[in-house]
Amino acid sequence: FGGPTVASSQQQPSAGGPMMDFGGGLNNDPSAAAATSSSRVMLNERGEEGEPEERRIAREKRLARWNTQMREKLAEKMERDQAEAFEREERQEAKQxxxxxxxxxxxRNHMNIRxxxxxVGPMLWEGNNWKDINMMDLVDPxxxxxxxxxxxxxxxxxxxxQRGGNSEMLYIADFVFDKLKEAYASFEEKELRGGGGGGGGGL
Known part of the structure; x- marks a missing residue:
């Protein structure tokens, strides 16, 4: 029997129902993936003349389930997009x-891990609980x-x-982490693997 079809689409689905990709649309159609209105992706009822009552009821239940799933997926995607846009805006503000x-x-301290x-303490966010390290304690590798x-x-x-840091904390953490990681890699190569002496300075 004829299965449900997609509103505004000329393609006829199989009897088992339409092929749906909740991550990107229906039948891999880019236009469906870009739809912002639920009316463009909702499934319409389309039965056959003389369809048995039992089959009609089963089809309508399946149709309702598909439509509910599609609405939920669209709502989830909109929520994710809004959250990502808000995070980008907050990180831009943190950068400024x-x-x-x-x-x-x-x-000022480029590639100098000591x-x-x-x-690093004054670079971190308020309430970070970082305990400052004395430079004299960093002479020993x-x-x-x-x-x-x-x-x-x-x-x-x-x-x-994981500790619930906000966008400002994450921006600072990303920056500081990259600088420390880069400098420590150089320190490992020169002093731990190479066996050379350490050096300070740069504060």
Missing amino acids: KYGGKLEDWGK ALLGS AQVKKGYRMAMLKIHPDKVK
Whole structure:
């Protein structure tokens, strides 16, 4: 028997119902994926003349289920899009507020893990509970390694997000994490693997 079809579409679905991709539309049709109105993706009832009552009831139930699923998927997508747009806006505001300060800090202590660890506290958000590390304690490479691990536990963006960090915190965490990671990789290569001596400075 003829199954339900899609409003404003000329393509006829199979008897088993329309092929639906809730991530991108119906029948892989780009125009359906771009639809913003539920009326463009809702399924219409389309039975056959003389259709048995039992079959009609089953078809209408299936149709109602498909329409409900489509409405829910559209609502979820709109909610995700709005949340992502809001997050982008907040991160842009955070960049305008903290970007200059962070850039100066990164350039002043470029690739110097000791200087970065010794001065990272003032770069972080209020209430971060970071304990400042004295530069004298970072002379020993083993202490640098310990300080870096402490920083990763506190500053790693994934951990900040898990603790409910807002967009400002995540922007700062991303920036600081990248600078520390880059400098620590250089430190590992020169001092831990190469066995060279350490150096400070840059604050």
